[in-house]
Amino acid sequence: MSYRIADTLIAEENAGLNAAHEDDYGALARKLARRGLDIEAITGAVAGFGVAVPTWGVGTGGTRFARFAGPGEPRGIFDKLEDCATIQQLTRLTPACSPHFPWDKASDYRELAERAKALGLRFDAINSNTFQDQPGQRLSYKFGSLTHADRAVREQAIAHNIECIEIGLKLGSKALTVWIADGSNFPGQSNLNRVFDWYLESTAEIYGGLPEDWRLFLEHKLYEPAFYSTVIADWGSSLMAAQALGPKAFCLVDLGHHAASVNIEQIVARLVRAGRLAGFHFNDSKYGDDDLDSGSVDPFRLFLVFNELVDAQTRKAAGFDPAYMLDQSHNVTDPIESLMQSAMEVARAYAQALLVDRAALAAAQEASDALAAHRLLKAGFLTDVSPILAEARRRQGGGLDPIATYRKAGYRTRKAEERPAVAGSSSGIV
Ligand code: LRH
Numbered sequence: 001m002s003y004r005i006a007d008t009l010i011a012e013e014n015a016g017l018n019a020a021h022e023d024d025y026g027a028l029a030r031k032l033a034r035r036g037l038d039i040e041a042i043t044g045a046v047a048g049f050g051v052a053v054p055t056w057g058v059g060t061g062g063t064r065f066a067r068f069a070g071p072g073e074p075r076g077i078f079d080k081l082e083d084c085a086t087i088q089q090l091t092r093l094t095p096a097c098s099p100h101f102p103w104d105k106a107s108d109y110r111e112l113a114e115r116a117k118a119l120g121l122r123f124d125a126i127n128s129n130t131f132q133d134q135p136g137q138r139l140s141y142k143f144g145s146l147t148h149a150d151r152a153v154r155e156q157a158i159a160h161n162i163e164c165i166e167i168g169l170k171l172g173s174k175a176l177t178v179w180i181a182d183g184s185n186f187p188g189q190s191n192l193n194r195v196f197d198w199y200l201e202s203t204a205e206i207y208g209g210l211p212e213d214w215r216l217f218l219e220h221k222l223y224e225p226a227f228y229s230t231v232i233a234d235w236g237s238s239l240m241a242a243q244a245l246g247p248k249a250f251c252l253v254d255l256g257h258h259a260a261s262v263n264i265e266q267i268v269a270r271l272v273r274a275g276r277l278a279g280f281h282f283n284d285s286k287y288g289d290d291d292l293d294s295g296s297v298d299p300f301r302l303f304l305v306f307n308e309l310v311d312a313q314t315r316k317a318a319g320f321d322p323a324y325m326l327d328q329s330h331n332v333t334d335p336i337e338s339l340m341q342s343a344m345e346v347a348r349a350y351a352q353a354l355l356v357d358r359a360a361l362a363a364a365q366e367a368s369d370a371l372a373a374h375r376l377l378k379a380g381f382l383t384d385v386s387p388i389l390a391e392a393r394r395r396q397g398g399g400l401d402p403i404a405t406y407r408k409a410g411y412r413t414r415k416a417e418e419r420p421a422v423a424g425s426s427s428g429i430v
């Protein structure tokens with residue numbers, strides 16, 4: 001029987017923290033009441049909030065230079081589900097995970113769906129992979145996949161995406177995320193127009209294979225692994241494609257997929273306006289697609305994104321139903337600790353955005369009172385909502401201090417005993 005953290009241990013650990021927590025929660029309740037805010041409404045909203053965990057994120061990540069595996073690495077999708085369930089058990093913020101194929105391939109997907117259900121998890125968007133060649137693959141994706149000059153390669157890539165939809169149907173998923181690495185490294189290597197035509201032609205076939213109640217998430221990325229042009233490099237290309245494909249196609253925003261100074265929250269506002277915001281791959285970055293822990297470098301940027309999302313939610317923007325997912329690479333931390341911390345930082349940005357006095361903000365904006373407007377917005381970000389996040393966890397049986405409780409449980413040590421280490425070092429993101 002593989003080790004699971006006992007709920008009694010979580011309760012014991014919480015017992016030692018309860019008095020201080022209740023004191024902090026009471027103080028924040030009084031502070032927010034002075035601002036005309038009901039803390040219970042915010043805590044309730046946070047308790048209903050969720051962000052999906054990427055199955056590829058529970059194993060130690062790496063770069064092209066090296067990947068330094070840690071103890072108790074998950075050996076396959078069943079181990080990954082256990083680790084995802086532990087993150088949900090302690091944070092109560094991650095009821096779903098987002099799988100990646102063929103990284104998560106299994107012999108019996110019904111069995112996989114049952115195991116996930118038994119662990120209290122469901123599957124969010126399925127991720128396809130035509131950015132690597134698999135052993136025994138007939139045609140290579142070296143020069144592209146859905147936009148390869150050779151129709152046969154495009155067909156192979158389309159077939160893989162259709163296969164991902166079939167797997168997703170067995171897992172109860174309702175969306176397919178398509179990120180392709182297709183692009184060029186030399187000016188002239190690609191016809192920048194024709195490759196977009198091939199993209200539309202190929203994704204139209206994938207779109208045609210979508211069940212009625214599914215959505216197709218198109219993920220743009222400025223560069224890497226292509227370093228001169230990327231076919232779906234920005235939100236504009238993604239939106240053009242989504243609008244050309246049909247009402248079930250949406251644009252997914254990975255925070256790390258933009259040039260350093262891009263105003264991502266404005267991209268979010270535009271995609272919401274177009275009714276085409278698929279959702280997010282949350283992470284943080286300082287330079288490129290660093291896939292660092294959400295909120296670890298620029299938590300204010302994450303808050304500004306959630307300010308647009310809460311604004312859309314508040315005014316009931318048409319077609320607003322974003323999927324929230326993390327997409328990170330944990331190269332130097334215990335991936336479970338990083339994912340718990342990141343889920344809590346995403347929930348923090350949401351809670352802070354809920355504190356913004358939107359009526360007063362609109363009045364200040366109408367009055368062109370720049371500083372008053374900025375201060376009203378910043379007031380949300382400057383409020384320490386930790387007691388609200390903790391209370392939302394506590395009420396659902398989670399930990400008041402998930403990382404301390406996880407360490408106290410010795411989960412990683414137990415998994416190192418259960419999961420024999422895989423010899424030798426490697427490189428690459430997973
Ligand atoms: C591409 C990406 C994409 C995933 C991959 C693991 O950079 O963000 O979402 O398929 O990372």
Ligand code: MN
Pocket residue numbers: 179219254281327
């Ligand atoms: Mn991503």
